[in-house]
């Protein structure tokens with residue numbers, strides 16, 4: 469059977485056969501038959517915007533792979549820095565490549581003093597750390613003017629290294645400012661996650677020693693969040709990147725998308741929801757309320773996963789390792805009860821609503837001492853690797869500027885009326 473479809477324009481009787489390639493049909497083919505007739509697809513529900521070789525996701529089967537490697541294997545055996553290299557370069561590094569990459573990233577962890585002293589210190593005392601991060605990432609473009617040379621391979625590699633390396637420094641700086649604590653410089657003798665924890669929590673001790681179990685748990689969370697194909701923030705990165713903006717400006721746009729509660733803010737909403745539920749006895753009534761239309765079950769449901777999010781399974785296991793060190797988050801029992809009730813309720817089952825990555829990640833972050841405002845920031849640190857991998861892939865493809873069409877439904881032409889006659 470031919471791997472194709474045939475469309476017929478019933479106005480003219482003309483038909484066109486369009487091949488199905490890699491699971492898609494080229495819209496440009498349709499346009500040959502239907503010039504001026506646009507696909508109406510709000511939220512890109514049925515649109516593939518690019519070809520990509522970075523992340524494979526099968527939402528029905530609950531499968532997630534980076535460059536072909538199952539997320540479960542990466543979470544068990546790899547590190548965030550190695551995964552970042554994999555996403556950006558397509559292959560896992562050998563020992564020499566990894567040593568070079570780690571050294572490069574480590575050498576770029578410091579931020580320009582003016583970013584901290586003049587820029588970050590200029591925020592209002594109660595600024596949200598994610599708002600600070602969005603702005604600080606954009607501001608970096610003014611410090612690295614070579615970032616505009618996006619087709620120079622050396623410049624591109626330099627900006628990628630800088631962004632991966634500086635995100636934890638900016639993130640921790642935003643937190644320290646928002647709680648009135650002095651900035652902590654990177655300690656380049658530490659690994660990626662431990663260095664971030666040091667910049668977050670160091671007080672007067674000469675050297676901050678993160679608990680290895682907590683540093684590893686954070687690194688696993690970074691691996692799980694590193695990429696997720698064409699999600700909202702990655703799409704923002706690609707759209708801005710398609711205009712050939714520098715990577716800092718494009719990354720700032722991606723961060724801004726991640727700031728939204730439907731995306732990077734969902735784990736914060738989960739904690740607020742669990743806190744509001746308060747105790748186990750209130751869970752059934754809360755679920756009934758959601759079914760009756762009173763809000764959503766935060767951390768449940770996903771645009772593409774129609775089964776258990778594979779990242780949520782790994783996070784649930786990681787939570788036990790974290791709680792062994794920090795003590796159990798008291799909200800965990802409410803979360804488990806909520807999941808148990810929802811997964812046996814026809815409302816959620818029939819809509820294929822399962823826990824997503826955010827359902828348990830917030831519990832871990834909270835147990836580790838991160839304030840709620842830092843949750844989207846913690847998401848942005850590792851997702852930077854994914855954003856940059858997609859940005860690089862986009863530039864290496866013969867891509868056009870992102871410029872969708874619209875279906876105009878406004879008023880027809882009319883005459884301007886002077887204000888005194890309106």
Ligand code: CMC
Pocket residue numbers: 696699729730731732734758763764765766767768769770771772819821824825826
């Ligand atoms: N609780 C209750 N009902 C829900 C939920 C939920 N969390 N999610 C979807 N539904 C219902 C929705 O009301 C609709 O029902 P009906 O067909 O009767 O109108 C049906 O399920 C389909 O929902 P939808 O809004 O069309 O689905 P979507 O693909 O547009 O939205 C979503 C996906 C993630 C925004 C949504 O599931 C949601 O709001 N979840 C809660 C917030 C959340 O956890 N977000 C994190 C997403 S994962 C992190 C990331 O990738 O950034």
